[in-house]
Amino acid sequence: MNPIEIQTVQVQPETENYLSAAHTVRSWLLTTDHKRIGLLYLFSILIFFAVAAVAAALMRGELLRPHGAFLLNETYNKLFTLHGVLMVWFFLIPSIPAVLGNFVIPLMIGARDVAFPRLNLLSWHLFMLGGAFVLYSIIVGGVDTGWTFYTPFSSTYSNTHVILMAAGIFIAGFASILTGLNFIITIHTMRLSGMTWFRMPLFLWSMYSTSLILILATPVLAITLALMAMERIWHIGIFDPKLGGDPILFQHLFWFYSHPAVYIMILPGMGVVSELISCFSRKEIFGYAWVAMASVAIAVLGFLVWGHHMFVSSQSIYAGMVFSVLSYLVAVPSAIKVFNWTATLYRGSISFEAPMLYALSFIGLFTIGGLTGLFLAALAVDVHVTDTYFVVAHFHYIMVGGMVTGFMGGLHFWWPKITGRLYPEKLAQLAALIIFAGFNLTFFPQFIMGYLGMPRRYHNYAPEFQIYHILSTAGASILGIGYLLPLIYLVWSLRHGKIAGANPWKASGLEWETSSPPPVHNFDTPPQLPDKPYDYHPEADSE
């Protein structure tokens, strides 16, 4: 029999924690505390998210009518560019890694901080500098290339502030590299003695895989953008055929970064979901080693599939076949993860707090996103649906349905640890359901209109697609409400939420052994490593 865990209600002593330690602006902007840096990132990415969300709202409003309601063609093009650039580089990529990862990685391994706290601070400053460039490029007139910056349009033909925006992304890339480097070294060298690789929480495996991608892929993006800028400024022929260049070369380089980057935007979500599913079903994760290795497999295979963005680009059809077969291989580790999460529920003791609702919603939406990936990897179908709304729907199911849902789940799960307060549970459950419903209404109709032939990045469209656009806009309105709710009640909870205590979820993991919010140096008493990761006992917790 397993010994029944005795939960003692911990009375929170009024000791100093990382939030109360200092209150000056300087103490925040120059902090080297990983927890404060995590919060700096949280605050910054929410601002970028808000700007990008406004752009999305304007576009969805505009698309209610086939020939436009209130925007010029150029304005519409600038809006989808800014939506893509901000959401990808300034919200999704830093979301789980730089916010939640920064906050919980050292806590999860029983360390005082990350390996290089000052580099960590530099990373946030670079991120903000990059963000400032991008926001400035928007204020002075915007950019109309799309977030993909395809040449020769971006390098020769666009008359907008391409260089400014590319410079912002270039700079923010160094923030990604530094964060990735920091996490890899932290996980390698600073684990509590006894925490072997296969006793780490799965969130750390996913962060480790993500960090590998961050440091290996991001430099390629930097090089690509630099080459594009060289052609634009000095007319050095690299991509524009009129200057002797090759436009397809740009796509190879860009997707060599950007496909792995897609996995930067899903692996962390998978890591969070493994924690949540296990905690709220009081079950050890099913097939731990397989889930961990699946993260690594996805990271490695992710580097070998970039050409599946280019099946109709005029690359060789045999190259297309190789990229297609490799893309199907990535589906296997993704499927393994989903099967193992489902199997974890078996004989569990399941409860439905908001983080669990987000985790279940992640599994549902990621499954649909993943399965429609099979459609896009299918060469002959891709020829028809690439560059249509089918693709738009597919990657929103992965990035919003997957990653943003994972982020919301993780944020609710660790919110008591971060702030010391509980959020209002009923309201949070309601918000999770609204987001799930709004999301599906927004993006499911886009699969249909994509197959019917509605191209993406179209501001004028044929009237037969209008009904799907109306449904989509209606869904987006619901989704918007769903995202506003947490913003309101989470801020409310900072002052009025119930005191959380060290471990409100009775969760397993070192981060729950310290007080909430944690002290400046994380642990007042050395944490005790549990017998195994995910030390849960469904029988004992069945009531």
Add this chain to the structure above:
Amino acid sequence: MSPFPFPNAATELAGKVDWLFLGLILISTFYMALIFGPMIYFLFKYRRGKKADRSSIRIHTWKVEVVWTVIPFLMMMGLFGWAADLYYQIERPPADALEAFVVGKQWMWKLQHAEGNREINELHLPLGQTIKLTMTSEDVIHSFFIPAFRIKQDVVPGRYVTEWFRPAKIGTYHLFCAEYCGSDHSLMGGNVIVMKPEDYAAWLVAGAPRDNLAAAGERLFRDLGCSGCHVGSSVMRAPRLEGVYGGPVPLASGDVAIADDQYIRDCILLPASQRVAGYSPLMPTFQGRVSEEQIIQLIAYIRSLASKRPPEEMNK
């Protein structure tokens, strides 16, 4: 034909793509049932507070893992094969095709038929005939997308790409640009009009082109002064062009090129890059002097010489 009532499937291949799409929907439904079925069942059966057997599982989990690794793997390979085979058919034009030529520019499609008819943002086609399009762009990347035919091909500046189809249904279908190309990207499109062959023939005649494509190219060949060097037997300043098209060309670099559309285009615009063995680098570049449509006409002319031989050889 297509298993779906809509969208319009106006070629045989479109129907095949729809069948593959249906196959994918069925496989996805199977997986969703496999995942969500047990998931929802577990959520009810094992919800906290409900009596249930929660004792540890006594099976070798690796066996389960292997099962749900190997079966998806095999299904994935099956899907790959089905889709790749169809893709090969879509990407390889048959030999007996009628030809038309497409030039994309910001923000319109310019089309030329071999008979010399020219159109903008419209493409008239005869029912039941295999059509092969040869396409290029004057500026940025565009993409020639006909949803009813389930085909799409990026149209890339600096190179020729092809797309083919055999219309099987009379009607008017959307033509879109599918690759983002700037301000009026969403207005860059028009119609593809599939007509009865006799109507198509009448349409060609009604257009009353002055020359067919090859004849227009021949006129251009003289106007641009190409004939000064490439025709005439006195000085061997430039290679003769009769019988060149489609065959091997020995290059000064020692390589051998095949004289296809792309090679001839490169010779006109970048004559120094692939110089024919035995000739001096005398030819000037025509970059900026000829449009993409004129290059297509010149190529059509040179292709019309493919089966001919230089007159002096005939005299021997």
